[in-house]
Amino acid sequence: MTENGDATPLVVLKDVNKHFGSLHVLRDINLTISRGEVVVVIGPSGSGKSTLCRAINRLETIDGGTITFDGQPLAAEGKALARLRSEVGMVFQSFNLFAHKTILENVTLGPIKVRGVARAEAERRGMELLERVGIGAQASKYPAQLSGGQQQRVAIARALAMDPKMILFDEPTSALDPEMVQEVLDVMVRLAAEGMTMVVVTHEMGFARRAADRVVFMADGQIVEENAPDEFFTAPRTERAKDFLSKILTH
Amino acid sequence: MQALIDEHRVILEAFWLTIRLTLASGFMALVLGTILAAMRVSPLPVLRAIGTAYVNIVRNTPLTLVIVFCGLGLGLVLDVSFSTSLSTNYLWLSIIGLSAYTAAFVCEAIRAGINTVPVGQAEAARAIGLTFMQNLRLIVLPQALRSVVAPLGNILIALTKNTTIAAAIGVGEASLTMKTLFEAHGDAVVPIFFGFAVAFLVLTLPTGLLFTWLSKRLAVIR
Ligand SMILES: Nc1ncnc2c1ncn2[C@@H]1O[C@H](COP(=O)(O)OP(=O)(O)O)[C@@H](O)[C@H]1O
Numbered sequence: 063m064t065e066n067g068d069a070t071p072l073v074v075l076k077d078v079n080k081h082f083g084s085l086h087v088l089r090d091i092n093l094t095i096s097r098g099e100v101v102v103v104i105g106p107s108g109s110g111k112s113t114l115c116r117a118i119n120r121l122e123t124i125d126g127g128t129i130t131f132d133g134q135p136l137a138a139e140g141k142a143l144a145r146l147r148s149e150v151g152m153v154f155q156s157f158n159l160f161a162h163k164t165i166l167e168n169v170t171l172g173p174i175k176v177r178g179v180a181r182a183e184a185e186r187r188g189m190e191l192l193e194r195v196g197i198g199a200q201a202s203k204y205p206a207q208l209s210g211g212q213q214q215r216v217a218i219a220r221a222l223a224m225d226p227k228m229i230l231f232d233e234p235t236s237a238l239d240p241e242m243v244q245e246v247l248d249v250m251v252r253l254a255a256e257g258m259t260m261v262v263v264t265h266e267m268g269f270a271r272r273a274a275d276r277v278v279f280m281a282d283g284q285i286v287e288e289n290a291p292d293e294f295f296t297a298p299r300t301e302r303a304k305d306f307l308s309k310i311l312t313h
Numbered sequence: 314m315q316a317l318i319d320e321h322r323v324i325l326e327a328f329w330l331t332i333r334l335t336l337a338s339g340f341m342a343l344v345l346g347t348i349l350a351a352m353r354v355s356p357l358p359v360l361r362a363i364g365t366a367y368v369n370i371v372r373n374t375p376l377t378l379v380i381v382f383c384g385l386g387l388g389l390v391l392d393v394s395f396s397t398s399l400s401t402n403y404l405w406l407s408i409i410g411l412s413a414y415t416a417a418f419v420c421e422a423i424r425a426g427i428n429t430v431p432v433g434q435a436e437a438a439r440a441i442g443l444t445f446m447q448n449l450r451l452i453v454l455p456q457a458l459r460s461v462v463a464p465l466g467n468i469l470i471a472l473t474k475n476t477t478i479a480a481a482i483g484v485g486e487a488s489l490t491m492k493t494l495f496e497a498h499g500d501a502v503v504p505i506f507f508g509f510a511v512a513f514l515v516l517t518l519p520t521g522l523l524f525t526w527l528s529k530r531l532a533v534i535r
Pocket residue numbers: 082085087105106107108109110111112113114
């Protein structure tokens with residue numbers, strides 16, 4: 063599972079707390095993510111899943127506890143923070159492709175501007191990644207010309223282009239029309255199989271069962287339950303989880 | 314009418330000066346206005362405060378005051394000098410005044426443009442490791458500028474007309490030349506006035522059309 067034989071965890075959150083004003087959105091979060099692990103985060107809306115995800119690449123600051131990434135505490139600002147972020151890919155619910163750039167430019171911008179890769183090399187690699195997610199033919203189009211499912215696959219390619227050590231997915235299929243969900247999940251399942259470290263906020267149980275090593279259930283800013291996917295979905299241990307599952311299952 | 318024909322060289326020269334004033338001030342205002350807008354969205358409170366103060370002070374000062382200050386305050390009292398030629402010096406001082414004044418409006422237009430860029434754009438840029446400046450330069454400003462092409466066109470048109478205030482410190486642009494011609498051709502004041510008014514239309518109408526066309530062409534499709 064660990065390609066480089068490194069057994070130290072990739073991400074460690076220790077006693078992490080976060081407030082938005084008086085709202086306590088992360089409460090004493092302790093979570094360790096190993097290299098190559100796929101963790102699905104599930105829980106009711108407003109339970110702090112996005113905030114947890116965003117804290118890992120410091121799109122949100124925390125006000126208590128520590129987060130270490132690859133053995134180092136998260137950098138607070140400047141170049142070191144930018145470097146951290148370049149090593150942690152992020153895929154958003156609303157894709158957030160750069161609207162004024164072509165698909166290929168979306169994928170090559172980071173490598174060229176952040177990593178200093180030569181344009182030709184970045185484009186070769188970018189095309190390769192776009193082919194891999196099935197968007198090669200659309201490389202010269204603009205994001206608005208693509209369907210949601212295609213845009214999200216480009217967003218995944220954009221994250222991959224940075225050769226990240228892990229990728230955070232914040233409800234990657236929630237904004238998609240139902241018929242496009244599977245094409246995105248397929249790409250994610252493949253990534254998981256290839257050994258990418260992933261944190262995925264999603265309610266897609268099929269994905270969790272197929273690809274996740276662990277399910278983390280959050281409610282009210284706390285991790286309420288953690289278990290292997292099959293155990294979690296078939297035999298949740300807490301009332302909160304049972305209650306939540308009964309609600310999403312009836313949908 | 315004859316007066317206009319007889320004096321066409323003087324008139325064309327005056328408008329050529331008007332055009333140069335507009336282009337030079339417009340370019341400098343765009344640069345300064347962009348920097349001010351960047352300051353107003355920067356994470357540093359000091360820069361934000363400076364940007365805000367600049368805009369609020371300059372926007373609420375009559376342009377004539379700004380130009381006279383540049384000419385007399387900077388030029389005569391503080392002895393700021395760009396050229397040994399007096400007229401070139403006043404030309405540059407008026408360009409400084411026009412740029413400084415117009416930059417405040419450019420800043421506000423661009424800031425409005427920045428507000429039209431969805432936060433997800435900047436977040437995605439941060440998430441791939443772009444620094445604040447790269448983010449602004451590569452992602453936020455290009456989209457912001459493209460969404461405010463039409464208002465920037467209006468600012469340029471206003472600037473074209475505002476260059477006439479450089480006459481206050483003796484810059485021989487169109488309006489000062491018109492005044493001189495009025496004195497020389499007292500019998501032709503009305504045709505001269507219409508001649509100059511039409512010439513301004515010839516400058517501003519195409520500018521408006523061009524910027525409207527550009528704003529459609531450059532619009533970011535979401
Ligand atoms: N920028 C913010 N400012 C204030 N409150 C916020 C902000 N972002 C999220 N919240 C609040 O924090 C709580 C957790 O939000 P979030 O992490 O987005 O939950 P989830 O992703 O599980 O739906 C919610 O109550 C939400 O309204």
